[in-house]
Amino acid sequence: MLELGLLIMEGSWQKDTLVEPKMLIQLMSSVPVHLMRTALWKISMVPNDMQPSEVPELPLYDVLGVSEQECRRYLKLARFVQYLECTGRGGSPQDIIEAVEWFPKDAGRWLKVAGGDKGVILWDNLKRKPNTAHEVVVEFGTLVGYTSIRLGAICVEAKSNPSASRRCADVVSVELDACHACVARHAIDLAGLSASVEVWIGQVRDLIPRILEEFGGLSLCYVFMDQKGTAFHDDLRHLEDLGITGVRSRVLADNCLKPGAPFFVWHVSNTNTFDTTIWSVSEFASEDIEDWMIVGEYIRAPSREEREYPDRVHDVLVQLAWETDNMRAGAERGGMHVDDWVAFSQYMRRYFAHLGIEAVPWIGIPEPETGYPADMPLDNKKLAERFDAAILAEASFIDPDE
Numbered sequence: 419m420l421e422l423g424l425l426i427m428e429g430s431w432q433k434d435t436l437v438e439p440k441m442l443i444q445l446m447s448s449v450p451v452h453l454m455r456t457a458l459w460k461i462s463m464v465p466n467d468m469q470p471s472e473v474p475e476l477p478l479y480d481v482l483g484v485s486e487q488e489c490r491r492y493l494k495l496a497r498f499v500q501y502l503e504c505t506g507r508g509g510s511p512q513d514i515i516e517a518v519e520w521f522p523k524d525a526g527r528w529l530k531v532a533g534g535d536k537g538v539i540l541w542d543n544l545k546r547k548p549n550t551a552h553e554v555v556v557e558f559g560t561l562v563g564y565t566s567i568r569l570g571a572i573c574v575e576a577k578s579n580p581s582a583s584r585r586c587a588d589v590v591s592v593e594l595d596a597c598h599a600c601v602a603r604h605a606i607d608l609a610g611l612s613a614s615v616e617v618w619i620g621q622v623r624d625l626i627p628r629i630l631e632e633f634g635g636l637s638l639c640y641v642f643m644d645q646k647g648t649a650f651h652d653d654l655r656h657l658e659d660l661g662i663t664g665v666r667s668r669v670l671a672d673n674c675l676k677p678g679a680p681f682f683v684w685h686v687s688n689t690n691t692f693d694t695t696i697w698s699v700s701e702f703a704s705e706d707i708e709d710w711m712i713v714g715e716y717i718r719a720p721s722r723e724e725r726e727y728p729d730r731v732h733d734v735l736v737q738l739a740w741e742t743d744n745m746r747a748g749a750e751r752g753g754m755h756v757d758d759w760v761a762f763s764q765y766m767r768r769y770f771a772h773l774g775i776e777a778v779p780w781i782g783i784p785e786p787e788t789g790y791p792a793d794m795p796l797d798n799k800k801l802a803e804r805f806d807a808a809i810l811a812e813a814s815f816i817d818p819d820e
């Protein structure tokens with residue numbers, strides 16, 4: 419799968435318009451999950467004259483070497499595509515955002531997206547200072563395009579000023595997995611945002627130079643890191659080294675406590691290169707699990723000394739990073755219980771406290787006199803209330819005597 423992603427990345431980067439459709443046809447003929455092959459056949463935007471006339475049969479050989487966990491994830495994402503189709507979703511960003519939020523209730527499956535309180539933090543930071551005509555918003559890790567759609571909608575709304583017309587996308591989201599990317603592009607298309615939001619297939623570390631090539635130096639005004647916590651600091655450093663981050667650009671990062679991003683947390687808290695706030699938030703529907711979302715405002719590139727870690731700190735960070743990756747791998751295998759996460763986030767918090775790093779509890783945005791804007795995302799509490807009300811309404815239609 420990684421190799422296929424690399425070939426797609428190379429082809430798109432070189433602007434060879436034939437490589438990607440060829441590879442996507444290869445993908446839809448090779449994924450060992452029937453529902454995902456069907457979904458890809460329907461949604462991958464390959465030219466009509468290249469599209470197979472029928473959904474490809476189960477491949478004889480597992481050329482992609484897809485793991486069982488990936489198969490399970492593909493099944494879930496293919497069900498999401500079915501769900502969008504069955505419920506006739508589409509037409510506006512809000513409609514697709516709501517579809518992602520209702521999917522757990524209607525289909526019993528969670529999608530790992532930055533919703534609830536985390537969604538409010540992401541929304542608020544872009545809403546207060548959207549991109550200008552020469553700036554781009556970047557997301558690392560797309561999944562089904564939930565946050566890309568949210569960010570794209572803000573940029574489009576802010577652009578109602580005609581002088582802000584631009585020649586390329588407002589939002590670029592980078593996704594390693596070509597199946598995820600196809601589902602996200604489909605969702606973005608249904609949301610009516612394909613002119614503003616692009617999904618690039620490939621690994622973050624490989625695609626960072628493409629941001630520089632296509633948008634130029636200092637072009638990044640907002641980046642949301644949601645790929646893998648133990649890679650955040652390297653990817654951030656790459657952005658800094660290439661001079662892509664503009665002054666006062668915002669760097670937001672999810673899952674910094676659970677499963678964690680130890681080197682990144684240390685870097686943005688202990689150098690004077692960022693104006694950093696660490697928000698402590700609860701995971702939606704798992705209020706006992708604490709996580710940290712980091713919002714940093716970029717001030718200047720770090721000096722060489724600021725990039726070095728004191729020996730004692732380095733050893734602790736290496737250990738925490740190992741534990742972080744171990745927990746993530748356990749979660750991907752499906753072997754984690756809520757209690758494990760509660761204990762792990764407390765453990766991480768204690769270690770960070772020893773390093774002098776603490777978070778501020780997120781208490782939400784104070785309500786303006788005019789009321790909250792209509793496009794503000796629902797926080798954890800409001801999402802939970804909406805869920806409960808829907809379940810109650812459904813239950814009231816069930817006759818207990820039947």
Ligand SMILES: C[S@@+](CC[C@H](N)C(=O)[O-])C[C@H]1O[C@@H](n2cnc3c(N)ncnc32)[C@H](O)[C@@H]1O
Nearest residue numbers: 531532559560561564565593594621622644645
């Ligand atoms: C938590 S999900 C992203 C959710 C999304 N940001 C949202 O809020 O809607 C993480 C995604 O990152 C992708 N990913 C992981 N490592 C990556 C990497 N190195 N480069 C690009 N994508 C990566 C995964 O395939 C997955 O789809």
